[in-house]
Amino acid sequence: MSVEPLDHRLFDCVQVNLAELADRVHGAGTHLALGRVLRFWPRPGADGLPTVEPPVDAQVTESAELLGLRVTRRARIGSAGELEPGPGCYVVADAYHLPWVPYHRKQHLEHSFLIEPAEDGVTVVDGYHNDTQWGAARPGRWPLGHAELAEALPDGALAFDVVAGDRPADRTPLVELADAGSYVATYADHPDRERALRGLTLQTWLLTRSRRLHAAATGPVTDAVRAHLAEWDALAKQVYLASRRVSAGRAEPRALFGRLAECLAADHTAFDGTLPAATESTVDSVGVSPELRESVAAAIGTVLGTEPPAGARTLGDIPGFSSFRMMEIVERIESDLGVEFAAEDLVPEKLTHVDGLCRAVLAAGGTR
Structure with a gap:
């Protein structure tokens, strides 16, 4: 049986370092046990908006259990x-103060990491x-001196000591989905x-x-x-694009809420393989002049540092392209x-197709 390497993209910032620990103590591939359970249980969140993000303590407890780990110590530390520091020192702190993440001095959110002892301080993993x-x-891995670590935790943190438990054996999928209305x-x-669209992002x-983690854990992944x-x-x-537009005082695409409801409803059947197979989307290029296409390609090149190759339709293969750059391209x-x-x-x-961007320009009244 092939062993799945740890795909860090499947995990949120609380899960990922528990997945790292599980693979260390139980062997490569153990991390997928965390995807056995797929749950949609919204709870009350900030500003009167529901959230699917569980409280940290609850998430750590359940994740550790699924991964065959045991929490032997949980403490709210002040400094x-x-x-x-040790092989199972797992910490959750405010990412705003953590110098190795892009949220540093930008956004407050709970973020996990591991702390290992080092000769002149610690190593953050x-x-x-x-x-x-x-x-x-x-x-x-980032080396930090003791003073640097203190600066990264000015408000303290949640600290857990995590050790190996029984290797997870149950990989039976468990899907628990509440009504999404x-x-x-x-x-x-x-x-x-x-605020609503920022939260929905x-x-x-x-x-x-x-859902990507659940699919990877319970595969093989079908076309459906x-x-x-x-x-x-x-x-x-x-949703991210809509949030950016609304924050700039522009119109909101209301159709996205119907799309959200459809995605949540489709969860009930998708993992039974009963959805229709995917069809490749195409964008009509009729009526797009070479001049307009050149202007759009030039704008793309300005943002990404390289224009799409001649004849290219999708932007996904251009290095540096992402949903964040997508909004910059639009603007x-x-x-x-x-x-x-x-x-x-x-x-x-x-917006991820050259011709689609051209058609959007034409629909907005542009001609070149």
Whole structure:
């Protein structure tokens, strides 16, 4: 049986370093046990908005159990001096103060890492993999002196000692999905649209990542599941684009809430393989002049540092392209060509294709 290497992209920032520990103590591939359970249980969150993000303590407890780990100590520490670096020293702290992540001095959120002893301080081990609007987070090891560690934990942290338990044997899928009606309606009807869409950006990111993890853990991945995951990916990107537009005072694409409801409803059948197989999306290029295509390609090149190759349709293969750069490309095209894209055109299916971007320009009244 082949052993699956740890794909850090499947995990959120609390899960990923427990997955690292599980593979260390039980062997490569153990991390996939964390994907056995797929759950949609929203709970009350900040600002009257529901969240699928569990409390840290609950998430650590359940994740450790699924991975065959035991928490022998849990403490709220007030300073870095109270840490006990070692092979199972797992810490959750505010990413705003952590110098190795792109959230440093940018955003407050709970983030996990491992602390190992080193000769002149400690070594931070962090397997988190994500692209953010402030840059990329990638797995790595970072040496910190004792003073640097203290500076990274000015408000203390949650510290756990984690050791090996029984190797997880049960890989039976468990799917627990609550009704999504009130969840979708709350985000759709919340009076603070900027706050709602900012929150929904995180929600759809978490929902998408958890479904990818579940699919990887319970595979093989069928065409139906692959199509469902692609729809979740597209939705998460669309929500991010909508959030950026609303924060700039522009129109909101209301259709995304219907798409969210459809994705959540499809969860009930997707992992039984009963969804239709994916079909490759195409974008109509009729009516796109060479001049317009050149102008759009030039804007793309300005943002990404390289223009799409001649005849290219999709942007996904260009180094540096991501959903965060997608919004920069849209804004650059609007600025260069003097147009404003319609809210309904802010969907990844159009914005990740050269011709789709050209059609959006034409729909907005542009000609060149």
